[in-house]
Every structure is written in structure tokens, then in C-alpha cells.
Amino acid sequence: MLRYYLQLSIRSLVRHRVIAGMLIVAIGLGIGASMTMITVIHVMTKDPAPVISGSLFYPFVNASPPGWQGAGGESFTWADASNLLDAHRADRQAAMAGGRALISPPSGRSTPFYVSGHLVTAEFFGMFETPFVKGAGWTSQEDSDHDRVVVLNGELAKKLFGSANPVGEMLHLDNADYRIVGVLSNWHPQPLFYGGLSGDYAFGEGDQFFVPLQTALDQKMRIGGGMSCWGEDKDPHKGDQCGWLQFWVRLDSPKHRAEYLQFLNSYWSNQQQHGRMQRAANARLDPLMERLQHLNLVPDDVSRQLFLAQLFLIVCLLNAVGLLLAKFLQMAPQISIRRALGAKKRDILVQLMSEAALVGVLGGALGCALTAFGLNLIRGQPDRYAQLAHLDVGMLSLTIGLAIFSSLAAAVVPAWRACQIPPALELKLQ
Structure with missing residues (x-):
């Protein structure tokens, strides 16, 4: 018919x-x-991360004072990010910020050039399940020791070393030498959700290198992204008056999510006893996709x-x-x-x-x-x-x-x- x-x-x-x-x-x-x-x-x-997006969350604890109308309320201060990292209540967790460095190719093969990257803590790679083709990320101990190590994205590794294995080689970033510990495949999640960027800036070629956050601060590497300060800090990047870091956690079960949210509210209340975070406690965990909606991409x-x-x-x-x-x-x-x-x-x-x-x-x-x-x-x-x-x-x-x-x-x-x-x-x- x-x-x-x-x-x-x-x-x-x-x-x-x-x-x-x-x-x-x-x-x-x-x-x-x-x-x-x-x-x-x-x-x-x-x-951008369909396999693990259901387990990725962006915590919210607002350290800005009541009445503060500026941006930065959802960015983390160094003090808060460090406290949450030290507490280690999530299955995986990482603090991060965008960066930029001048790379000097090995043996003077070409003129130095600038590339964009990210300054991250050790669990970044495991939390986001970044695909390594050679080597691996650095350890928490190397984080604590402020070791000068670097992970390269595949495109940059090929540009600098061709088909050779660069793991163990030294690479000059800005004014210091870094030891290459791993190479990713061409990992460019779109949008670049972990960077906290909004609109058109959340898209593009992605990060070409990753270095330890504390090491980058020691070496005074260029830090990208915005910074919002509501008070005076001797060092804005190391104080509790300026929001500039992104912070992500991985929580693999509903029980862990409930426990972590309770921990965030307890942390907020504890900070109030020390004269900080004077807003009413209203901690939350934003799932990855809700976070993307909030960023207005x-x-x-x-x-x-x-x-x-x-x-x-x-x-x-x-x-x-x-x-x-x-x-x-x-x-x-x-x-x-x-x-x-x-x-x-x-x-x-x-x-x-x-x-x-x-x-x-x-x-x-x-x-x-x-x-x-x-x-x-x-x-x-x-x-x-x-x-x-x-x-x-x-x-x-x-x-x-x-x-x-x-x-x-x-x-x-x-x-x-x-x-x-x-x-x-x-x-x-x-």
C-alpha cells in the first residue's frame, strides 16, 4: 500500500x-x-565531557563581602582553594587558572613564540580523564615540592619535537626550564568548560601546555582570566581578598555529593567565625551542564x-x-x-x-x-x-x-x- x-x-x-x-x-x-x-x-x-559530566561539579562559596556588586564572586581566592584542596573531601579536585608563556624551542630550531596554557594542580588530569599518549601527569608530591614540570598537548609536542618522544626532555618556558612528564593527544574539549570563560572566549584551539599552579606562581608566569578584588592583599594571587581561580570537583555518587555540599556549608560557617564570608551561607554544587548555561556561552x-x-x-x-x-x-x-x-x-x-x-x-x-x-x-x-x-x-x-x-x-x-x-x-x- x-x-x-x-x-x-x-x-x-x-x-x-x-x-x-x-x-x-x-x-x-x-x-x-x-x-x-x-x-x-x-x-x-x-x-564537552559526556562520559564524566554527571560527576563534575563547580562548588560555590562566595568570599566577597555583602553588598559587593563586582564580578568575581564565583571565582575562588587562593586561601579558599588551598583550604578545599587540603581538606580533600571530593573524590578528585583541582584548582586552576589560565596562563601564557614564551616557549623557546629546543636547540634554537625556531624563534620563541607565545602559547596559551593552564596552571593546574595535580589531580586535574585524573579528574577530567585527559587522554595521554606518552607519560602522565605529575604527582601531588611534585605539586607540594613546586617542581618545574610540564605536560604538553599533542600539537605543541609535535611542533617542538616531531615524532620523537619528548618525555624527560627539558623545555624552556619564560625564564626557567621545565621537565616534560607527559604528552596529551590533541585534547580540546569544546567549550573549554574548565577555564571559566564566557561567550566566544570559551572556544578555540585550547591549551597547549599545563604546569603546576604553585610553580607557575613562584616563577611569576603570566596569568590569564579576570581577577576581582574587594580588599587589599600584599600579594593578590596568594591572599583571601581576590577571586581569580577556578575550582572543580569530581563526586562519583549521590552520597558523596550530599556530603560535600554539607562540608561546603560547614566550611562557610567556619570562615564566618574567622571574620570572612559574611554573606548568609548558601553553598551549592553546579553540575557541569548547568555551569555552562550560567556562563552564557x-x-x-x-x-x-x-x-x-x-x-x-x-x-x-x-x-x-x-x-x-x-x-x-x-x-x-x-x-x-x-x-x-x-x-x-x-x-x-x-x-x-x-x-x-x-x-x-x-x-x-x-x-x-x-x-x-x-x-x-x-x-x-x-x-x-x-x-x-x-x-x-x-x-x-x-x-x-x-x-x-x-x-x-x-x-x-x-x-x-x-x-x-x-x-x-x-x-x-x-
Whole structure:
């Protein structure tokens, strides 16, 4: 039966090829514009660590004074990050901040150049399950000893050492030599969730090196990201009056999460007894995906473009409704003959909706091509997120599915109207 309806649909589209072409173009244009922006937002808001995201949390303890309106309330001071690290109540935990260093290639192979990296504590690699291809991260003891060690991302390691194993080699960063202890694969989670950056800055090539946080402070390495101070510290990076660190924990069970949240509230109350954290205790644990929503990764212009694309899709569908109504009414003689020969309204409705579904498939194919074209234009923009705009299998399937659904939705009223045509009156007029 489906083959029969498909044959009827193909014949009908060929017979009314002009209207059919206009329908396919209308559906394709609307779907193409809409799916281009949906795909962009999809890649900007997808889970950057799908295997472990359910266990990753960003703690919230606000050390800023009551009434403080500046930024930085969700960043950690050195004092608070150190206290939480020393307490070690999470399954895994790490403090971190962005950094930048001048790298001098070994043996003077090329001129020195700057790269971005991250200053982290030892459990960073185990907590985020970073993929090592050579070596490993440093130990907690090396953290405590302020050892000058470094982990390289795969791209930088290949650039500096080619295919050779660099583990154990020395690398000059800024004004000091660091021993290479590990090499990651090209690990660039998108968005770069652990850095605390918002908007377009959360995307890009990612970090090329990782060094111990305390060692970086000793060596006065350049620290990226914002710092917000509500008081005076002799050394803002080592005091309790400036928020500048990110802090993540891994909690692998609901019991551990409840216990850690209780610990955070107890810590807050304890600090109040020492004259700090005078706001009402309101500790929380933000899951990874909630944290990303809070960081507002989707720029306002992208949201506006999505809104306009959805409006354009609605306009295209309204045009499709009119075209389908005109097409189905042109089919009144054929419909009346089928009704006179015994076909029920239900049979006619199924035939017309099958034809609409075929239009949706063809419009979806055009929409996929237009989406790919639109994403190619977006990749030419200077925005950091632009290079991520690619049409994957999931979004390809969604494009076809949305096109079929849109076409069927647009066909409901025209198909119902065509089924109400009195066959006797129509045949008499013919």
C-alpha cells in the first residue's frame, strides 16, 4: 500500500511540477536557515565531557563581602582553594587558572613564540580523564615540592619535537626550564568548560601546555582570566581578598555529593567565625551542564539570528500551506473520481499526507545542502566558535526529520479541506 501511495505522490508532483518545485524550495529555504543556526547553537552548548559530566561539579562559596556588586564572586581566592584542596573531601579536585608563556624551542630550531596554557594542580588530569599518549601527569608530591614540570598537548609536542618522544626532555618556558612528564593527544574539549570563560572566549584551539599552579606562581608566569578584588592583599594571587581561580570537583555518587555540599556549608560557617564570608551561607554544587548555561556561552547575536531564522521558517511554512491548498484543490477532479469509485476520506487523506511527506523529504535534502552552505559561510567568520560549525550525522537526521514534520504540519489543513470536496458536485461541474 505504501508503494501505491508513493507512486501516486510521484505522479502528482510530476504533474504539478511548478507548484511542487515552489513547495520544495519553500521548505528547503526555511529548514536550511533554521538548521544553520540550530547547528551553531548545538555545537556551542553540547556536553564537552559526556562520559564524566554527571560527576563534575563547580562548588560555590562566595568570599566577597555583602553588598559587593563586582564580578568575581564565583571565582575562588587562593586561601579558599588551598583550604578545599587540603581538606580533600571530593573524590578528585583541582584548582586552576589560565596562563601564557614564551616557549623557546629546543636547540634554537625556531624563534620563541607565545602559547596559551593552564596552571593546574595535580589531580586535574585524573579528574577530567585527559587522554595521554606518552607519560602522565605529575604527582601531588611534585605539586607540594613546586617542581618545574610540564605536560604538553599533542600539537605543541609535535611542533617542538616531531615524532620523537619528548618525555624527560627539558623545555624552556619564560625564564626557567621545565621537565616534560607527559604528552596529551590533541585534547580540546569544546567549550573549554574548565577555564571559566564566557561567550566566544570559551572556544578555540585550547591549551597547549599545563604546569603546576604553585610553580607557575613562584616563577611569576603570566596569568590569564579576570581577577576581582574587594580588599587589599600584599600579594593578590596568594591572599583571601581576590577571586581569580577556578575550582572543580569530581563526586562519583549521590552520597558523596550530599556530603560535600554539607562540608561546603560547614566550611562557610567556619570562615564566618574567622571574620570572612559574611554573606548568609548558601553553598551549592553546579553540575557541569548547568555551569555552562550560567556562563552564557551563546552570544546575543547568535540568539537573535536563531530567532530570525525561526521566523523565516514560519513564513516559509505559511507559504507552503497556501501552495499545498492550491495544489490539492487542483487535484479535486482526481479526488472526486477516487471517491466515486469507493475510496474513503481516510484513504484520500493518507494519499495527500504521503505526498506532503515526499515534499518534506525533498525539501529536507535541499535544506541539508543549504545548511552545509550556511555553515561554510559561518566558518569564514572571525569568531572563535565559527570553526566548530559542522553538520554531523545527528544534525543531518534532525534536518530531514524537521523538514518532514514541517511539511506534514503545513499539509494538515489543505488535505482536510480537499477531503471535504463533494465528489458528486465536482464531477457534475466537470
